[in-house]
Amino acid sequence: MQEYPSDCCPDKCYARFPCLAGDHDSPFWQGWGALRVKTFRLIENKYFETAVIAMILISSLALVRIAHGRLRVKRLTSIIVMIVDEANACTAMKCTG
Numbered sequence: 001m002q003e004y005p006s007d008c009c010p011d012k013c014y015a016r017f018p019c020l021a022g023d024h025d026s027p028f029w030q031g032w033g034a035l036r037v038k039t040f041r042l043i044e045n046k047y048f049e050t051a052v053i054a055m056i057l058i059s060s061l062a063l064v065r066i067a068h069g070r071l072r073v074k075r076l077t078s079i080i081v082m083i084v085d086e087a088n089a090c091t092a093m094k095c096t097g
Contacts, residue, residue, distance in 0.1 A: 005040040058084045 062085035
């Protein structure tokens with residue numbers, strides 16, 4: 001696995017448009033570089049894809065539960081789906097409490 005992400009643009013773009021390279025001493029470009037590295041490491045994490053797929057499946061279950069409210073689902077399953085739905089909504093809105 002790479003330690004750092006590759007450049008955003010090909011070398012030809014940086015030669016033609018030097019402003020794309022940025023100033024490595026500028027706080028903006030340092031922050032941009034740090035953000036790119038953190039995002040790259042998150043996405044390259046071996047559990048990231050599994051977590052995304054799990055969230056999609058859990059969200060789908062919650063939507064099925066909401067869409068088919070008339071279906072008789074066992075009480076425990078219904079409670080679990082509602083808790084997971086709230087957790088997904090809270091995660092999506094970045095709840096802290």
